[in-house]
Amino acid sequence: MTKKILSSDITPESVYLNRRNIIKASGLIAGSAAVSPAAHAGIFGLFEDEVVVPEQAVYQPKPLTIAKKVPNNLSEVLTPESKVTSHNNFYEFGTDKTDPIENSKGFNPEPWSIRIDGEVENPRTFSMDEILKNHPIEERIYRLRCVEAWSMVIPWLGFSLADLIKKVNPTSKAKYVAFQTLYDPKQMPGQASRLGGGIPYPYVEGLTIAEAMHPLTLLSVGLYGKTLPAQNGAPIRLVVPWKYGFKSIKSIVKITLTEKEPPTTWQALASNEYGFYANVNPQVDHPRWSQATERRIADGFRAERIDTLMFNGYGDEVASLYKGMDLRKFY
Numbered sequence: 001m002t003k004k005i006l007s008s009d010i011t012p013e014s015v016y017l018n019r020r021n022i023i024k025a026s027g028l029i030a031g032s033a034a035v036s037p038a039a040h041a042g043i044f045g046l047f048e049d050e051v052v053v054p055e056q057a058v059y060q061p062k063p064l065t066i067a068k069k070v071p072n073n074l075s076e077v078l079t080p081e082s083k084v085t086s087h088n089n090f091y092e093f094g095t096d097k098t099d100p101i102e103n104s105k106g107f108n109p110e111p112w113s114i115r116i117d118g119e120v121e122n123p124r125t126f127s128m129d130e131i132l133k134n135h136p137i138e139e140r141i142y143r144l145r146c147v148e149a150w151s152m153v154i155p156w157l158g159f160s161l162a163d164l165i166k167k168v169n170p171t172s173k174a175k176y177v178a179f180q181t182l183y184d185p186k187q188m189p190g191q192a193s194r195l196g197g198g199i200p201y202p203y204v205e206g207l208t209i210a211e212a213m214h215p216l217t218l219l220s221v222g223l224y225g226k227t228l229p230a231q232n233g234a235p236i237r238l239v240v241p242w243k244y245g246f247k248s249i250k251s252i253v254k255i256t257l258t259e260k261e262p263p264t265t266w267q268a269l270a271s272n273e274y275g276f277y278a279n280v281n282p283q284v285d286h287p288r289w290s291q292a293t294e295r296r297i298a299d300g301f302r303a304e305r306i307d308t309l310m311f312n313g314y315g316d317e318v319a320s321l322y323k324g325m326d327l328r329k330f331y
């Protein structure tokens with residue numbers, strides 16, 4: 001049995017802190033050459049684009065063996081698993097928070113592999129099985145702060161990105177690390193319909209090599225004791241806890257080490273609103289909203305408003321990466 005979603009079912013969210021406003025305002029839906037012809041079918045609601053989604057998920061998270069629980073001094077309570085897996089940003093499956101859990105039911109991340117190339121001595125393709133075999137899985141509880149001023153506390157499973165990068169031996173020219181999400185409109189319906197907001201796909205992100213090699217930078221393969229649900233970026237995604245959530249790119253298929261700063265999706269869309277660095281910073285407001293506080297997502301409709309911390313509370317660990325940098329200029 002399958003369920004058909006009509007674009008008329010996709011109710012617009014009347015939230016102010018909304019990145020889709022910029023998409024519409026910039027004319028990207030109509031204008032971008034990077035959007036496939038299929039995406040144009042839905043523009044202005046002239047056509048109902050049909051997205052076929054199975055009722056039952058074809059892929060289910062499985063228990064993962066945790067080798068080590070990294071101690072942390074977070075005083076905050078964990079965000080309930082039900083919220084972590086149902087309040088998501090994953091535009092490949094739709095721009096509303098509950099779209100990803102609904103529209104990712106046809107997504108099958110098995111088998112999977114990641115290509116690592118560019119400024120490295122040994123470019124390689126790793127299968128997901130190899131990755132899981134070669135890296136003991138740690139549980140790390142991190143805060144996740146979205147640029148839209150909501151946040152969660154999530155028990156991620158994964159390992160330091162540095163451990164994978166070391167395996168391919170970066171050359172001396174490797175100054176940045178670029179990441180790419182899978183491009184497969186059949187499995188990710190938002191990539192080829194108005195569901196996905198008409199932004200250019202595949203989603204891409206980047207870090208400096210120092211950020212990528214920082215021990216806090218996690219390649220996550222799970223959460224709450226199991227492999228990642230599709231909507232959270234199965235089977236492998238980045239988690240950079242001191243940066244706005246959009247840096248934490250999901251469902252990665254390619255990592256390329258580069259000499260030059262790589263393009264990133266949100267910077268390409270609106271560089272005045274989203275920078276390359278995107279470090280959480282309560283002193284530098286988004287042009288359309290304050291970043292001084294955040295809504296901490298909790299049970300039910302509860303969401304306490306709390307102060308946002310510099311570097312999302314990870315300043316002791318990461319502030320040295322940005323010594324002498326003007327964080328207003330490099331936002």
Ligand SMILES: Nc1nc2c(c(=O)[nH]1)N[C@H]1C(S)=C(S)[C@@H](COP(=O)(O)O)O[C@H]1N2
Pocket residue numbers: 084087088089090091092144145146147181203231232233244245246247248249250251
């Ligand atoms: N490929 C891809 N990665 C993505 C996004 C996306 O739309 N596509 N959204 C980002 C944003 S804005 C946030 S806040 C986090 C949300 O992660 P979560 O849904 O697991 O909480 O994923 C990030 N990674």
Ligand SMILES: [Mo]
Pocket residue numbers: 089145146147148244245246
């Ligand atoms: Mo986000």
